[in-house]
Amino acid sequence: MMYNTSAGIVPGKINVHLVPHSHDDVGWLKTVDQYYVGSNNSIQVACVQNVLDSLIPALVADKNRKFIYVEQAITHGFFALLSFDFLLEINGGMCMHDEAAPHYIDMIDQTTLGHRYIKEQFNVTPRIGWQIDPFGHSAVQAYLLSAEVGFDFLFFARIDYQDRAKRINEKTLEVVWRASKSLGSSAQIMTGISPKNYEPPSDNFYFEVGDTSPIVQDDMNLFDYNVPERVNDFVSAAIAQANITRTNHIMWTMGTDFKYQYAHTWFRQMDKFIHYVNQDGRVNALYSTPSMYIDAKYAANESWPLKTDDFFPYADRENAYWTGYFTSRPALKGYVRTMSAYYLAARQLEFFKGRNEVGLSTDSLADALALVQHHDAVSGTEKQHVADDYAKRLSIGYTEAEKCPLLNISYCPPSEVDLSSGKSLVVVVYNPLGWKREDIIRIPVINENVTVKDSKGKVIESQLLPLLKDSMSLRNSYSTAYLGKSTNVTPSYWLAFSASVPPLGFNTYIISSAKQAASHSGMRTVYKSQISQNDTIEVGPGNLKLLYSGKRAKLMRYINSKTSVNKLLEQSYIYYRGDDGSKDLQVTRVYKGKDHAEIEFTVGPIPIDDGIGKEVVTQITSNMISNKTFYTDSSGRDFIERIRDYRKDWNLEVNQPIAGNYYPVNLGIYMKDNSSELSILVDRSVGGSSIADGQLELMLHRRLVADDNRGVSEALNETVCVFDKCEGLTIIGKYYLRIDPVGEAAKWRRSFGQEIYSPFLLAFTEQDGDHWANSHLATYSAMDTTYVLPDNVALITLQELDSGKVLLRLAHLYEIEEDTDLSVMSSVELKKVFPKKKISKVTEMNLSANQERAVMEKKRLVWRVEGSSKEQPTAVRGSPVDPAKLVVELAPMEIRTFVIEFYSERGSFSDALYRRSNLRRKATFSLP
């Protein structure tokens, strides 16, 4: 029997857009490769090859059929076989990235990777943001990764159950989301929220092999003919959804993750539904896509409610907040952040050297990093073996990148070389930021008697800090666990010195054996402190002093003599869900010239002998009058105001006063009162909150003994095993704390925040005598030596494309009204950024660089918003780049993306570094 599936939209009827779809997580319960080939089915029956193999014949068999697919990373280019554009119209990134744990730079990178791949391979530009699965939705996803990418529609499924109930009730599941204060309506996105989830509208419309929904039995010759019943089911479900939806278009998401393993089973039933439902005539059913759906919505010329801010946190039902994952797997989250920084810098170096010369060295890391932005990767919501797989991929990517001679490092062995034999250690310090920069470098060394010279041969101040026994034993056991060997050379000290490096450039330091026995004299340790009469310890070499109570060893007072900030502070660790036996392994560092405290914490193994899982939290308590209000960043970018026990969009019923007030923190969290702002910045993605006025807290680590019944079927219980002995994973991390006078804190948060994201990159080599120093350039900047980027602008992408062109992304770091001086239009002189090259052409692109910005803006749909009062003045944006002046203007929060072409050959950076080829193999770059 042939079914008539040719239905299009029918005006005046309820149009049921059947959107066949699946998203095949690039890792969750199984690894991405296991999902692809279909192995490890005892964990989950999922084989993406089956989906792909069965999809083609199903689509070829009937051209009316549609299918949409996300998570390109898993398809291995399979769709190259096809000419079905609709397959690729959604997302187009390598994965459906998470929206809580990834940093916006990583989100941009993974989306760009996918978008450019699809554009090059298939000449398709995705139109739809399809974030159906992430567990909450960020403002950055809306305005940056949707509107700025050029999407016409953003669709997702998971929002707070209370929010959804209200939206269903008020027909506000579809909204115009204006997520950026700074960019306003210029970066808003039409957004749809599913009335239930991303699956078919009721339990009755699932048609995977093995599903139990009643099939349409339309063979009169067999028993159980059920066409009338099934048509009624369909019409009822359609009317129910139409009743809570504006316009007469509704979308049914026909599928769920890892479905269509035998695609035919779905299409056979949908064919029948379309045929018989349209014969029935009460509603109109059609094969559709989100594009067709949103175009129909647009044509309806309806007005839509406005939505601002974001959709965090997410509870799927009462007492079920998905906020623990903001912190889950802190080691993986830390590793991802470290690799992101490395990738950003490595691309710069790769560009300087020339991709053709070094090979595709960063591609593997690019792929791995794209993969781990997935909503079950860096999120920490995957099974342990899958988390291990991600770490392995990052490690392999890192190793591949290492093959580039510039980046050849591993586990710092050179710095542990015995220098007593007369050799010296050359440390090349690379600064990937566009600003000149000074920072402390710490290197583990064996010898006591060492000196540090700068690139001019002058001995500079350095310090030897004893390595803590705990750190040493942790280092030894973890190297045994992960490398299979313990280190045969054990460093005894941290050698610390201050390095000063030009923007996009390097400086060189030489560490060598001192002639006489080392003395600690003349070195000022950060541990130097004064014990006062009332049992108080004072710490701090510069403006900032921290006063500790000696007895309780908890921070008691924060004093900055320069800014006149003087605040009582208490820092403590607590456990949620268990006893609160404090963990106090932390080291607090206060550096001269740095007006913040660096707190390095070591948390773990978290004890679970009592059978109770625990979540370790650090609390910073002040007497500030914060009035329930605090601020957290959105994916590392905009700060959003949070009010405890309150939601802007609905009247919150509070049932989990802690979990329900947690938010993702990628950059930092702060609170303020009339006089000051207390800011904390983080070294990785964590969860944070302010559970009491005057207090901020971060969840640093968690170890659970029970599964949360959300599908993983595994408790989050990370362990480290040395041979057969396993114990809970220990996390070492840092956060940074500072108190500023009110209104003056943004500068630190933005500038230092960027430094945290992009630390110095270190390269090591050895030399006999002065060999290296004589043969190499000791200091260098890729930019004009007289030029640095403005303080409010960061260079977030500098990457040579396969075509030899360069992808450049510049980001204004400040929101409107965030800082009196820096929330202003700024400009970057491209000629000075590329002083040794001649720019032939600058093309401004959309954020993901798969289309020209002008083209994107021209296509943009303009949606009507309910209530004229909500219209904003047009946002300020930088002007188009004058091809003669080549100056890029950046308005607050603006990110501009360019493809730049040059006349000349590339510059001399690599030549400078490698005057003699026989030294190339020894050049290494390390992670601090």
Next chain:
Amino acid sequence: MMYNTSAGIVPGKINVHLVPHSHDDVGWLKTVDQYYVGSNNSIQVACVQNVLDSLIPALVADKNRKFIYVEQAITHGFFALLSFDFLLEINGGMCMHDEAAPHYIDMIDQTTLGHRYIKEQFNVTPRIGWQIDPFGHSAVQAYLLSAEVGFDFLFFARIDYQDRAKRINEKTLEVVWRASKSLGSSAQIMTGISPKNYEPPSDNFYFEVGDTSPIVQDDMNLFDYNVPERVNDFVSAAIAQANITRTNHIMWTMGTDFKYQYAHTWFRQMDKFIHYVNQDGRVNALYSTPSMYIDAKYAANESWPLKTDDFFPYADRENAYWTGYFTSRPALKGYVRTMSAYYLAARQLEFFKGRNEVGLSTDSLADALALVQHHDAVSGTEKQHVADDYAKRLSIGYTEAEKCPLLNISYCPPSEVDLSSGKSLVVVVYNPLGWKREDIIRIPVINENVTVKDSKGKVIESQLLPLLKDSMSLRNSYSTAYLGKSTNVTPSYWLAFSASVPPLGFNTYIISSAKQAASHSGMRTVYKSQISQNDTIEVGPGNLKLLYSGKRAKLMRYINSKTSVNKLLEQSYIYYRGDDGSKDLQVTRVYKGKDHAEIEFTVGPIPIDDGIGKEVVTQITSNMISNKTFYTDSSGRDFIERIRDYRKDWNLEVNQPIAGNYYPVNLGIYMKDNSSELSILVDRSVGGSSIADGQLELMLHRRLVADDNRGVSEALNETVCVFDKCEGLTIIGKYYLRIDPVGEAAKWRRSFGQEIYSPFLLAFTEQDGDHWANSHLATYSAMDTTYVLPDNVALITLQELDSGKVLLRLAHLYEIEEDTDLSVMSSVELKKVFPKKKISKVTEMNLSANQERAVMEKKRLVWRVEGSSKEQPTAVRGSPVDPAKLVVELAPMEIRTFVIEFYSERGSFSDALYRRSNLRRKATFSLP
């Protein structure tokens, strides 16, 4: 990547024949239609449409791929789309019939239906018996439904675990099975038994969507590349199987029931195995079929062990005999037998009338009957709702057949018409046997004052027997349960009279109101008995007397004055697995002129209030010295010697002394000693045994409270519900008992056995006055009126084919040496069987009538048997039919099948019956 799947057989290597297969039960946990369309998946994930739909592209994609398929009934002719002969090479029946519960005539019919369909549609003649799933294997399956059908190979999987262990040990899993004493080597079949089951050789080679076997991961670009490991797995499994197999050919059954729902998943992996295993080279892997396999075996010219008798009973492990199902669902088994009889007779009538004239009236019943021979249908091993579906199909088939004017009956209402108004009831009694026959007819009537006249108008002796109250209440409640209404007219009596009917013909009796009030005088009731002084009741009007003890109401003594048999006998009911509270609802009937006792039992509802399931058994106990030995029929045909606690083929370890001694009984069971034989014949398939010397027993009914863990997930607990009130199903049935002098019992077992299988068929109509009698032929025989078939020959098929030809099957009823007089060559004169037609051509066919017998014999493979002493003299068989004489010779146990063509138009039977068309609608045939 393309895989090389073109491997053929490689001499000198172990050849692993990968045989992709599935068998899709035509009902088991779901109904056949549910399996086909894939509904009711919550019970079992199975959709045959998926198998069929996905198979085509998979086979088309690579012509080296193979697939074999059984159970034609479910394919709905789907394979018409294909030209792959190998798909159809196995079985070819409408189902994979059971081998315990079906009667051989039903097995022949269902196989013929499938074979002729396949022959006509695809011109394919199946070569392989593929009985992989039935729970034990009958001799009749081997010699009749395999060898006589023309198969070259019979393969199955289920044999006793002890038997299998020995065969594995001795390399005797492949045998020449010579199952018929009478036909010997002329009807032997090469037989293969799987070393494990009908699935892949280890848990590691299952590739259904959702299976967990490791797939072959051969993509070097992904993690977990495992080609070497998987090749090793394959080679190891191959060598292990080769070590227990003769010749270097082994077969892997790649599939199981309801697999290949997405066929691609299996073929993709097998492609890889064939490719990489052959690259490895240690063994040779190839796509194959059972035909290719057995041809390779044959080419090896090996000698094979001999196997006789059968493979019953079957235990899959210790304490797990599959013998209860011999009796499971006795109502369904009884219904099947009743419908079989009806179908046999209906085809005769259809032929007499002419198929063109009556339409395809018996086709639906033919389909239904074929379906219920399935190994999860009449076997009773299906879920309750599936059993209900089978019954429904039989009922529909019966109703369809009723549309034929000759067969229009239902639920006997005409006989319950009030005759006091002057109407009379015409009873046309049809005899489907080739012998003249007298039998008692019992009809429920309302009126007391009735007389019965024969076709000549002469009043004949009749009896009024009061209907037992229990029977009446059962009848009322069951008619309410199944018809939704209670009967508004309640008969009070059985009217019994003796009818005498010519072979393949009818006689007419008229029942009318008697002038005077009815009297019971002159009627001899079967209940008439004499109570002697010592509390004994004597029953029996003729030679046979049964003496009962009045107190215990158990049969005590059996006396036949003619044969001088005088035996102590005790009959009792017991429960297995529970208390043995006797059920004594039975009626024992002894008819004048019949030297056997007819025992009608009513068993149920079996009480389970105590939480214990029970199996109700009738035991007949004598003092015969039976020496552990008894005999049961094989599928209603050959009798096989059974010895308690003993198996011919291995040294039995007895762990279930009752279940392990049960055998299927379709025709009868008997035992003997030096002087006499005690035989019991049954009205349906049951289980039987002799657990103690001198004793025979039949299991009549069973009701269980727990599932047996063999997949059904449902206790066998049949209930009947009137409105909301349910109680255990009550079974009414009969068995027949007789004691003969030793050596003289076969005649009764064979002749009366045939009468049980083919009872009189009754048609009813009403008439006013003598209307009918005057307008219709009152008595008739289709055969020459001077002719009857020989006593040792039964006409088991007489069916008009679509082509207008006639299918005739004649069966010799006796084995060699079974009866002094009747185990001899016999002959049938076809001219006298069809006296009113002129035969133009007689073509002898194989048993299933899909090829000429001579062609089949010519193709037959001749297998070498180990040990020359086991060679037998060639069996005696009838000669080819002389086209002039048209006499069919039949040797003992021979069944000969003919397609007969006629010159003339068909005869006048229907014309005789219907002289006036206005009466047609009232002609009805009923089941007694």
